[in-house]
Amino acid sequence: MSSTDLAIDVSNLVTHYGPRKILDDISFQARQGEIMVIMGGSGSGKSTLLRHLLGLHQPTSGSIKLLGKDITKLSADEMYDLRKNMGVAFQGGALFNSMTVGENVELPLREHTKLDENTIRIMSRMKLEVVNLAGFESLMPAELSGGMIKRAALARAIVMDPRLLFFDEPSAGLDPVVSAELDELILILRDAMNMTIVVVTHELESAFKIADRITVLDQGRILMSDTVAAVRASDNQRIQSLLNRTPRNENINAEEYMERLTREIF
Structure with missing residues (x-):
């Protein structure tokens, strides 16, 4: 993919909240005129990644290029001008x-x-x-x-x-008919205005309908960033669990569990 075709280019993005690492080596790209859907379970890092793309938070390390400009290095005035295209x-x-x-x-x-x-x-x-x-x-x-x-x-x-449009959970709180109408509207905007659109969602049906490519996050890392067909066909167990809404099974050691609960008390 040529750099001149890219509207968004995120490379090796790492961010922490205090000592906790929230995003771990995130890299993905979105072409001009493309709909990129970012999806993942609760706590996967979707909202944090969106805030970084909007320039609301500075990462610990890595770069975020929007329309060819690394927003991690822009001055306040330069970021203000760039946001006119967002x-x-x-x-x-x-x-x-x-x-x-x-x-x-x-x-x-x-x-x-x-x-x-x-x-x-x-x-x-x-x-x-x-x-x-x-x-x-x-x-x-x-x-x-x-x-x-x-x-x-x-x-x-x-x-x-704007050349870039960011949409946070477009289907949240809507009934299926209204949600489907909004999906159609997003596709119309992409085609009519040649916008690059980033949609953060956990709605699978919506994601599969509108996406040109999907980036799947899990626990702050990218599991996959590819076409809808490739994501559907992935043999990654965690991706299939997300697609099939399978709960994560965790084996809990009883002694370790009690030690963790009482660590700050005794």
């Missing part, structure tokens, strides 16, 4: 409850551009049209359903036509 749709929507839907979508344009008022309103309405919320700009977030909140948040994330 959109983020948060798990809970993160809409401002005191603003209308339209005002929420317009906010990035008001903060980061010098466009006139009419242009801002036209651009925000265009993006609301893309996510099938045309005519809802005057409503407050409290008047929206869960699926509508997700779509409004997505409209805000894409209002500046």
